[in-house]
Amino acid sequence: MNLEKILSISGKPGLYALKVQTRTGFLAESLIDGKKISVSLKVNVSLLSEISIYTINEEKPLTEVMRNIAIKENEGPAISHKEDNATLVAYFSEILPEYDSERVYPSDIKKVLNWYNLLQSKGMVSKEEPTIENAEEIKEKVVEEVTAEKAPAKKAKAKKA
Incomplete structure (x- = not known):
């Protein structure tokens, strides 16, 4: 993802x-x-x-948390972000058991689940762990896109008959 x-x-x-x-x-x-x-x-x-979730020992990247949800839900939708706080906390504890409950609030959990469900509806979630080759391929693609955006567009010259 x-x-x-x-x-x-x-x-x-x-x-x-x-x-x-x-x-x-x-x-x-x-x-x-x-x-x-x-x-x-x-x-x-x-x-x-660039977003991370606080855990007891470290911070986990949001991509890893999203991948955990995708694994649990077999790349399907997660529970609604509109569930009550107790349900959200219990669900998030299954996804990331070591999350820091003192620094990760129910509002943060709602946001993560809302984002996951939006990304899932667009087919942008994956339970596959990114490989080194995949990461390099993604990096190359991003560099190509940025380079293409910065390159001035060449105008076609009209030939006179």
Whole structure:
């Protein structure tokens, strides 16, 4: 599962896919309805690939937590984020038994489950562990996309007859 270009934008519902970087910010596309929005650099944005969950000993990357949910649910949908707090905490304890219950609040669990279900509905979750080759392939693809976005488009010259 690749969360490199998936964003959470403060004040906006759902998740967004990073499309193009601009001089004043970037363009993002909603995973919910596909609408594109322009986002200023002043807005608080989080890359899902940079988010971690507190555990008793360390921090676990969100991608690992999402993979644990995918394994438990066989890549199907998780429980609703609208369940009561006790149900959410019990479910999350099954997914990540060592999570730090003093620093991970029910609101955090709701957000993770909501994000997982949104990504799952778009076919973006996987229970497979990324391999080194897969990670290198993903990195190369991201570098190619960034390079292609920065390269100026060549205009076709019209020939006079």
